[in-house]
Amino acid sequence: MAWSLYLLIAVLILFLVRKVFGRRGHLPPGPTPLPVLGNLLHLKSRETHKPILEFSKKYGPVYTLYIGPQPAVVLVGYKAVKEALVDHAEKFSGRAEVPIVDITSKGYGIFFSNGERWKELRRFSLTTLRNFGMGKRSIEERIQEEVQNLLEFFQETKGTVFDPTFFIRRSVSNVICSVLFGRRFEYTDPKLQTLLDLIAENVRRVDNIWVQMYNFIPSILKYFPGPHHKLTENYQAQLDYVEEIVREHEKTLDPSSPRDYIDVFLLKMQQESKDPHTQYNLPNLLSCALDIFFAGQETTTSTLSSTLLILLKYPHIKEKIQAEIETVIGRTRRPCMEDHTKMPYTEAVLHEVMRFTDFLPLGAPHSVTEDTVFRGYYLPKGTIVFAVLHSVLYDASFFKRPQEFYPEHFLDQQGLFKRNEAFIAFSTGKRACPGEGLARMELFLYLTSILQKFDIRSDKSPDEIDLSPEYSGLGKRAPRFEMALVPY
Template identity: 35%
Template sequence: MLGVLIALLVCLLSLHFLGQLRSQKSYPPGPLRLPIIGSIWRVGVKVYKDSGIKLAKQYGNIFMVWLGSRPVVVLSGYEAVKEGLINHSDAFAERSMTPLVKTIMKEHGIAMSNGHTWRQQRKFGVTSMRKLGLGKKGMEPQIEEEAQQLVECFARTKGQPFDPAMPIFNSISNVICAVVFGYRFPVEDKEFIKLTEDVHGFLTFLCTFWHFVYDIFPWLMRYLPGPHKKAIARAEAVLSFARKEIKMHKEHHAAHEPQDFIDFYLSQMKKSENDPNSTYSEDNLAQCIFDLFIAGTETSALSLQWGLLLMANHPDIQEKVHKEIEDVLGSSQIFHYQDRKKLPYTNAVIHEIQRFQYIVSVGGPRQCTKDVNMRGFFIPKGAVIIPDLHSVLCDPTHWETPEEFNPNNFLDKDGNFVQKEAFLPFGAGARICLGEQLARVELFIFFANLLRAFTFQVPEGVKELNTDPIVGFILAPRPHKLCAVPRSSSS
């Protein structure tokens, strides 16, 4: 009798499985979906830098994988990503939230909210960043000040090998502090150190095995100990820090002269007190601050780290950058963002750093809000959409040497800078990175000031620094040291 029941169960499961396969005929192709585990047997838990590119070679530029019972559609290559993020911008505008992210962020803020909340918070974010400004009377002087602080920090190493990661991260974090809080922290400040550690620790956790396990069994993991508990505590610590700053700003709020992001937000809260549709609240403000730190510190800091590492590995390119800066700007004490127009080679090198060592494993996941037909494939409502931006920046149909570090990817035959349509490190469409302009200004001013002041070299006895990243939610350089040798003209 037991044997008959087992055989019947196997038969029913087989029929159900075959029925699923038939119902998915119009879906994009992809690895075989198995009961319970989906396609994870083929994809694996660990993310690799070129995982999506390898799968696209087998299944095409639009393919589907299954995380358990949830369909995930990956867009690979420039044409597919552009079509998805631009032509289907409205259908793919919502953010897909994992159970862990939903537990922490509660659909507040900008990055992980949807619907009316996202539209209102996003619009405010764009407007307030514009009001804060990045010209001579806005944030640019503070970025220049942080760049000079970093130059002085590097100078204290006296050309000896050192790890540049923490000084760079502190400087970029202080730019965000200036934008959000209106002031910078001394790098030895204990609260500042704790804040940066919590931001970094939370980001590191997001692409680990434990995050995956939490999202498959959230009802169980909420009650079990493990690294997820520490990640949640780190996120809450950043939010608590934000709430403390909000309270301080409320006590000393200058309604007529806003100086920073919190001031602008509190003013908007006041204006919207009687609006029943307003989403302006302290909870949303705290989450917006969290979003700015998560999105605006590690990404810019890692891009600058990669830039210096690549300059140490490519002394010929580094020397061309320095010569152009010296020839064009001479003894100018301060660089402005507008100076990039006079420095086509330097500008090309900075863009190539972002292209060649793109620091995010994939673009932020979206969620399909309605059934969509794209390139002959049916994408169901509720599917997760992942734009593989790494594949865009390595698309061989748009880059002359996609696998090599080559500034000529952004130069014409006359040496003029050329902006490429496939350069999408900040994404595209409705969810394009809010801090794109800030990141561009930061990277140019920091990079140009450092390259004028120092020659970056590998330590004695080291042939070349490793360019294989540590892969997680972000692609970080492996721990390394380099030498910042002062140039005679800057000493």
């Protein structure tokens, strides 16, 4: 019986190898792949972007890498990435099909959807996030309110050393909870903690070898027990969490006064209830909410935490921001978004943090939406594409000191803020992050509000502070650290 099973697995693997390797079209050259494993042995480093950049030195800015048996075209450097994602935006606007998604979000929502579903839900979400709350409380007011709650907690630390990330994550989560769910949670609320724990656990599980192997041979591993099934159970628990909130909203929905993203989506569901092809349905609502929640709290939390850590390491930069706050805002009026155009150095620092920390080095995987000729190579429809954001954010042609933290990358000779076309921390093209505006607003208001009321200090000397990030899956996050907040 066992030998029969092994034989069946071997036959299935050989079939898969022939099927995939036999349809590679005229892809760019790249390192020779092994059967089934492809080039995975070359990517053993936690810092996956480093061997990928090394390959580009031999094969150029456009080459093919096999992720298991699946070919992926890799784009390195600003010129190649821009040419694909901007100049040929529509053709490169697909999201790569990832088998693990078929048993989690099932292609619903914004992040992993494609075609008309993605276009419609992205357009709706962008409009809702941009315009929501204009009649009562704007998003800026919601952020300012949550910032004040965080500052009150920081006041209670009385200058003692503590890890701020836990509280920053809950505060930032409350901003997106306010927009999505119409409410905030206390920092100790067990329900919010449960959702954050479920998300954190799934981020860790993405690194599991069973989950990675499932993406290569799902037709085989779906019959085997393992952590990949736990990932599905975990995601379902997140969907159940959001559905409970949605059901509460349905009972109290007032069409004349939508309170949040869920209310607006529910109203669209009612308006299009007779359309059999509508994208406004419960599965899309639940997955959209989770997509926005994850993107809205994880990257902003890590970026803000990294900003504080970097300022601890470079106190002279912190002092320049504090001087700008003193000049433009003062010590009593709370910061607002009108201030940011008058604070070029603060803006430059925040941009440099996002460039330097580079939390998604490879970017999210794209795919071509149709058979495409790119730089003389033929990419069949559905070909996976990795636009390596790290290679753009660290492109020496656009950033004078790419390996250093150097705010002057975004300042001109007069000290005014200077845009840089290679700044694509939120990606670029049609798949750019829809929450970019919210994230920028949060980072500015949180940072200026904290530094307006407190001086930040560390019990380590600047030379002892390590900025090395933690790696998880294809992404990075801010390292753990401690600091003290001393009121002025």
